[in-house]
Amino acid sequence: MRRILSIFKRDILSSFRDYIILYMIIAPILLTIGFRFFIPSAQSAGLQFAVDAKLDTEIVNEFKKYGDVELYGTVDEIKTRVENIDDIAGITKNENGEFVLILQGNEAHDTKEIPKMIIREIISNEDLNVEFKVNSLGLEESPVATIGTISLILIAILIGGIIIGFNIIEEKEANTLKALNVTPMTKFEYIIGKSITGLILPIIHVFLILWILGITEVDNTMVLIMTLASSLVGIVVGFVVGIISSNQITGIANMKIIFLILSLTIIGAILLPQSKHFLLYWAPPYWIFTGFKGILLNTATWGNLINYIGWIIGLTFIIYIILRGKIKKGLA
Amino acid sequence: MLKVKNLYHSYTKDDNYAVKGISFEIKKGEIFGFLGPNGAGKSTTQKILTGLLPLQKGEASIAGIDVKKPTEKLFNLIGVSFEHPNIYSKLTGYENLEFYKKLFSVPTEDPKVLLKMVGLEDAVNKKAGDYSKGMKQRLVFARSLINNPQLWFLDEPISGLDPTTASNIKDIIKKKKDEGTTIFLTTHNMHIADELCDRVAFINEGKIEVIDSPRNLKLKYGEQLVKVEYKENNKLKRERLSLINDKDRDKLNKLVNEGKIETIHSQEATLEEIFIKVTGRGLK
Ligand SMILES: Nc1ncnc2c1ncn2[C@@H]1O[C@H](COP(=O)(O)OP(=O)(O)OP(=O)(O)O)[C@@H](O)[C@H]1O
Ligand SMILES: [Mg+2]
Numbered sequence: 001m002r003r004i005l006s007i008f009k010r011d012i013l014s015s016f017r018d019y020i021i022l023y024m025i026i027a028p029i030l031l032t033i034g035f036r037f038f039i040p041s042a043q044s045a046g047l048q049f050a051v052d053a054k055l056d057t058e059i060v061n062e063f064k065k066y067g068d069v070e071l072y073g074t075v076d077e078i079k080t081r082v083e084n085i086d087d088i089a090g091i092t093k094n095e096n097g098e099f100v101l102i103l104q105g106n107e108a109h110d111t112k113e114i115p116k117m118i119i120r121e122i123i124s125n126e127d128l129n130v131e132f133k134v135n136s137l138g139l140e141e142s143p144v145a146t147i148g149t150i151s152l153i154l155i156a157i158l159i160g161g162i163i164i165g166f167n168i169i170e171e172k173e174a175n176t177l178k179a180l181n182v183t184p185m186t187k188f189e190y191i192i193g194k195s196i197t198g199l200i201l202p203i204i205h206v207f208l209i210l211w212i213l214g215i216t217e218v219d220n221t222m223v224l225i226m227t228l229a230s231s232l233v234g235i236v237v238g239f240v241v242g243i244i245s246s247n248q249i250t251g252i253a254n255m256k257i258i259f260l261i262l263s264l265t266i267i268g269a270i271l272l273p274q275s276k277h278f279l280l281y282w283a284p285p286y287w288i289f290t291g292f293k294g295i296l297l298n299t300a301t302w303g304n305l306i307n308y309i310g311w312i313i314g315l316t317f318i319i320y321i322i323l324r325g326k327i328k329k330g331l332a
Numbered sequence: 333m334l335k336v337k338n339l340y341h342s343y344t345k346d347d348n349y350a351v352k353g354i355s356f357e358i359k360k361g362e363i364f365g366f367l368g369p370n371g372a373g374k375s376t377t378q379k380i381l382t383g384l385l386p387l388q389k390g391e392a393s394i395a396g397i398d399v400k401k402p403t404e405k406l407f408n409l410i411g412v413s414f415e416h417p418n419i420y421s422k423l424t425g426y427e428n429l430e431f432y433k434k435l436f437s438v439p440t441e442d443p444k445v446l447l448k449m450v451g452l453e454d455a456v457n458k459k460a461g462d463y464s465k466g467m468k469q470r471l472v473f474a475r476s477l478i479n480n481p482q483l484w485f486l487d488e489p490i491s492g493l494d495p496t497t498a499s500n501i502k503d504i505i506k507k508k509k510d511e512g513t514t515i516f517l518t519t520h521n522m523h524i525a526d527e528l529c530d531r532v533a534f535i536n537e538g539k540i541e542v543i544d545s546p547r548n549l550k551l552k553y554g555e556q557l558v559k560v561e562y563k564e565n566n567k568l569k570r571e572r573l574s575l576i577n578d579k580d581r582d583k584l585n586k587l588v589n590e591g592k593i594e595t596i597h598s599q600e601a602t603l604e605e606i607f608i609k610v611t612g613r614g615l616k
Contacts, residue, residue, distance in 0.1 A: 006434040010420070010427075017422040017459075175418035179475070182382045182412040183435040184404040 003185050007193025011167045015197070020248060021166050028156040028205045032212045035148050037085070047114055050081040050102075052092035062122055063091065066114060078102055087111045091119070099123070108145075147270060149213060150292045154262060154285060156205030157227065160198040161234030161241070162255050167194065168242025168331075169251045177331060187331060191239070198235040202227050215296065222295045222305055229309040230288040232316045240323060243330030265289070284319075287311040333483055333514040334358040334381070339390035341376050350376045352538040353390070358483075363505070363515040365529035365546075367522065367607065373538040374518045375415075378485055381516070382412050394483055408438045411481030415488045415518075417468035421461025425452055425471050428460050429478055436479040446474040451500060466493050473501065477508070484508065487518045502528065522603035532603070536611040546603055553606045558584065559599040562592040572599060 015021040047067030051060055052075070063069050070088075072078045078090040082102050089111050090102030099119045103112060171177045180190065206227045210218065237258055245251035265285040272279065280286040291308040294300025300308075320327075334357065341351040351373040358364040368374050379385040381392055383402045392399040397406045419428050429443035447456050450470040455463060460471060473489055489505070490498045505528055509515060519525055525532050526546045533543040542549070556575035561568060573580040587593050 003435055006431055010423070010431045013427070014420060014422045170420075170422075174421060175414075175416065176420055178384060178414065179412070179418050179432070179472075180435065181384055182407060182410065183432070183479075184407040184437055185435045 003189045004193040004196070007185075007190060008196040011164075011194060011197050014167065014170065015163055018166070018170075020252075021163055024159050024163060024166075025201065028152060028159060029208055029212070031155065032152050032209045035152060036213055038144070038148070047111060048086065048088040049115060050078045050088050050090045052078060055091070055093060059122055062118055063115075066118060075102075089115045091115055143270075146293060146296055147266070149209065149215065149296060150289055151266060152209050153206050153227075153292055154230075154266070154288060155259075156209060157202045157230045157234045157288065158237060158258065158262065159234075160201040160205070160231055161236070161238030162251075162258075163201065164194050164198045164235060164238030165241030165245065165255070166248065166251055167197070168239065169245050169248055172242070173247055181332070187328065190331065191327075194239075195235045198238055199228060199231045202231045202234060218295055218298065222300065222302075225309070226288070226291045226295060226305065229312045230284075230291070233284040233288065233312060236316055236320055236323070239327050243327055261285075281311070282315070284312050284315045287315070333360045333362075333395060334364075334516065335391070335393050336377075336381070337391040339377065339380065339387075339392060341373075341380055341385065341388055343376075345388075349538055351380070354535070354538070354540050356533055356540060356543055358514055358516060360482075360514050361509065361512050362530045363509050363517055363528050365525040365532035366516065366518045366535060367520070367525055367532050367603070368535035369520070369611075372535045374535060375487065376538075377535075378487060378516070378518055382410060382485055383407070404437060408436055408479060409482040410485065411476040411479060411483075412485045413473045413476035413487060413489055415491075417465070417472045419460045419463075419468055419471055419475075421459065423460060424457050425460050425463070425467075426456045428471060429475055432475050433478050438479055440478050441480060443474075443478070446477055447471075449504060450474045451497060466497060469493065470497070470501070473504075481513065483514045483516065485516045485518075488520070489517070490519075490521060490524055522607065526603050534607055534610055541610045549603065549606050550600055553609055557599040557605075559595075559597045560584070560587060560593055561595040562587050563594060564592065568594070 015025065049063045049067055049069050050072055051063055051069050053071040053073050060069055060071070070081065072081060075092055078092060079102055082088055082090040082104050087107050089107065092100050092102065094100050099122075101112075101115055101119070171180075203224065206223060207220075210216070210223065241251055241254045241258065245254050261283075262285045265280055265283040266289055268280050269277065269286055269289050277286075287308045291300065291305060291312075294304055294308075336357070337355050339351055339354045340349050342349045354373075354377060356364075366374050366377070376385065380387050381394070381399060383399065383406075387400045394406055395409060397403055399406070420431070423431065425447055426443050429446060433440045433443060444453075444456065447453055450473055452467060452470055452474070455467060460468065463471060469489075469492060473486075476484065476486070486505070489501055493501060502524070505515065505517075509528075517525070517529060529546060531543060531545050532549070534541045544552070557572055558575065559570065559572050561570050563569070571583075573584045575581060575584075
């Protein structure tokens with residue numbers, strides 16, 4: 001155990017001193033921050049309304065049922081608020097006593113549509129006959145937000161593995177593996193020690209991504225378990241990249257190929273009709289994609305998840321069995 | 333301490349052996365020199381003994397532990413200094429040793445003490461990647477001592493070091509020997525072998541040609557050499573002549589009879605000359 005931890009600690013220490021690896025550690029976070037600006041609605045936990053303070057308290061309370069309400073004294077103040085970066089709908093009444101919805105134009109579907117429904121409800125005094133989850137964050141209505149988030153998660157998971165690969169490349173280039181092989185350290189300890197990076201980094205990354213994007217209404221246990229299972233794929237990819245690449249340059253080239261395969265799987269999952277999805281069953285990233293989609297949209301049950309994880313672990317195990325000889329030889 | 337019997341190794345797993353039936357024993361506390369030209373099979377033998385190559389054929393044991401089934405105990409009692417420095421360049425010298433130290437399960441040395449011993453006290457916190465070649469070599473040398481090895485494998489520990497540093501390293505090797513460490517020293521350098529080794533093995537084309545102490549080898553092969561300086565056609569010539577070789581003896585007789593000799597000394601053969609004599613080839 002002490003040896004496993006030493007190997008892990010050394011990798012982390014060394015990684016933070018390697019310009020390329022350090023960049024890879026930061027990249028998913030930078031990408032997420034950039035992505036956040038494309039999906040303003042994801043920032044807020046629920047819907048937001050900038051409501052005219054002159055409206056009846058009853059009306060204000062009605063809006064409070066569906067989201068956060070901010071009160072403003074004048075229409076101009078509401079307009080200024082709506083023009084801010086985040087998603088918020090302005091609500092006021094004109095001289096004729098009719099409701100007016102103030103929007104910027106780039107709001108998520110829910111931010112536009114839900115206030116209309118609420119207004120309709122107030123006017124007609126009917127119950128809101130629409131199923132609406134406060135925690136949906138617009139993810140259901142915005143495939144870009146969902147797919148973007150999952151892509152970021154997949155990148156983070158793969159990067160954990162790639163960092164393992166780069167640390168192996170370093171050991172190969174410097175021949176340090178030889179020095180380790182004449183100590184009591186076993187291959188098993190080495191593999192486990194190296195793998196920890198590929199487990200821990202993705203967990204940190206995934207939760208940071210969700211936090212930066214303001215996605216809080218998801219089952220964190222599901223996220224954790226799914227991330228751990230997915231990391232196995234990253235780890236095997238990492239070992240393979242490390243073993244087939246003789247230096248950092250070929251390492252980066254191989255990494256690109258793997259990202260290409262990954263992207264193709266995701267594009268397949270998005271474009272292919274559900275009936276053709278079986279064509280992607282062989283690809284572990286497909287199951288990661290499907291799993292995280294279910295978790296983010298709050299549609300996945302534990303049963304689904306166990307099924308996805310079963311596929312991921314099963315496929316990873318098969319890949320490992322096929323490459324086991326190569327991995328062992330590569331580490332000799 | 334180390335027993336090797338009929339060791340064979342083929343990289344191609346056929347009859348093309350890099351090591352062909354090597355046998356030798358090293359006693360506890362002995363410095364054993366493993367000498368031979370490039371490609372003789374020195375590194376191959378050392379790799380098998382340290383577990384870096386599988387033992388294909390033959391027997392080898394270290395302190396009674398079969399090298400074929402290396403145990404944690406075996407790795408705890410050997411130390412290996414590599415010829416080509418293999419270190420973590422993004423870690424400091426200290427961090428390199430500190431990391432390595434944790435891989436052993438026996439009492440270990442203090443990294444700082446070891447670094448000071450090899451003259452790296454000023455570079456303790458410098459990244460090892462920024463070390464000079466000689467500094468890296470000393471770091472690897474220091475690292476191989478971290479677990480207080482009982483059997484210490486040294487591969488060309490002195491080559492490429494400046495004379496002062498080299499002499500410091502030689503002193504450490506001698507000190508370790510005095511403390512009872514058994515040392516397996518691989519080298520091309522006959523002077524070092526002569527100075528440090530209790531016994532040497534000459535290995536050539538995968539076979540051991542001779543094993544003996546440097547002194548015995550010199551007595552056996554060396555005492556019958558003379559170095560003569562003589563004039564021929566008004567030119568001064570120097571030559572080493574054997575007293576057992578008929579041709580050389582005839583030449584010497586002729587020189588004596590003709591009265592051309594200016595100086596004459598009996599000459600101790602160097603290990604290098606003995607090596608050439610024994611194997612029929614040079615060391616380089
Ligand atoms: N990895 C390898 N694969 C195939 N053949 C090898 C390998 N390593 C060494 N050999 C061959 O085995 C023979 C012995 O090589 P070895 O490295 O043991 O020599 P050496 O005595 O250590 O030489 P040097 O003084 O150059 O270090 C050589 O013919 C060499 O070509
Ligand atoms: Mg060699």
